Amino acid sequence: MARKFPQAVLPVSGGPRPLEGQVALITGGARRIGRAIALDLAAAGARIALTYRSSRADAEHTAELVAGAGGEVWLRRLDVTREAAIAATLRQLEKKWGRLDLLVNNAGLYEAGDLATLPRARWDRMLAANLTGPFLVSQAALPLLRHARPGRIIHLASLGGVHAFSQHPHYSVSKAGLIHLTKVMARALAPAIQVNAVAPGLISTVSAPRGWEARLVARTPARRAGAPGDVAEAVRFFATCSAFITGQVLLVDGGLSLV
Template sequence: MTGRLEGTRCLVTGGSRGLGRELCLAFAREGARVAFTFRRREADAEDTTLRLRALGCEPQCFQGDVADGAHAQAVVGALTRAWGGLDVLVNNAGVQHVVPLALLEEPDWDLMLNTCLKGPYLFSRAALRGMIRARKGTILNVGVFSSERIVEAPAHYAAAKAGLRGLTDALAREVGRHGVRVNMLSPGLLDVGLGRMLMPHRVEEYRAQAALGRTGTAEEVARMAVFLVSDENTFMTGARVTPDGGL
């Protein structure tokens, strides 16, 4: 199936690499107009842009910190001027930082919470005004399996994503009556992101515990996301989708 997002105006935060990049590519393959943000890695952003162009998509690319309210307003404002609005916001930007809580410094905690929780608040706030006016839109928050259950995972990461889960539930309830759906996609260990940072024995542990006996790929999770943000999905809101291989 192709063309499932034909003309759909999508913004992915943290889209320069990892799952964010795969989300951009999956959306573009389905005919979406794609914009993404990134914080520091210009070479990765350029690479994502080139890959999107190879799919026939001319992306909009914005550099900035998702925890900066002015940045969020500027990005959404620019897309509104360029595209006339926004149909899909994916709050994907995160921080990969593996350290035990006893060694965690306050700035690291703040960076994690700001990126994974305050960022989605700021971008959702910026995007929602147009979505509510249009009485149509969807927000997909990217969580993590470790906020859903007890596993060995960075505590500040799990805490931030658990907060995002609460934000998803409350926001779904708040804006559903305006025709805006809010869902959460919480993948397990993938071939990108945290999955690349963990010690090999930890990844092996995951494989041993997962019913499917493997870690996932960003591509397969991104394919699942296509349905969640598409117009085919009309009755799921406040839902949690946890592709974790059956952990």
């Protein structure tokens, strides 16, 4: 069944291919922002290893889109909180393509919660997916990334990691931790591996946001929600920029962090 796909995330064919011959691993890339990143990096020439957790049909559709645009793609199910599965994924990736140049830690959870009553299980689940997961996948990818020149890691953080989102306490703290992990990793892994983070503000896949999204748009200087393609552009920047740029956080928020 043909699905509607936002124009903003479709890659431009025939453009420059700075990632030709490289391999990019994108976690949680079945849909939304991860899908846009996969299409964008494939258009820049990268072979795409894409993982999904439960959204198999969406992941297969993303793979079809990448392949349909002339890209190479490999799909695998992965829960980023499971070390054995992570190790197996990296082993299989090495067997398939023999290299890894870029890891995009995109998989993540998002939910609201009341600080006073938030159950520990939800706190733990959030930290496991958004902070421990990127740490574990990065750690497992290091041996392959060290052979790239340079190896690159890009974390998907959030405006909530910079500003205190009081109605999303566990989410906000997990992304703040991820931003600090970006800086610690950048320092610990230089010069072999460059580590940066993209921190989106409100990103929407609908053309006319309503409710709380509409209220946030009204406060955003850019007067619109971001599209997945806006985030993918920032990821592509870190995927192709000078290796001298490391430990940085690029907000993609239409200026919302300024108000």
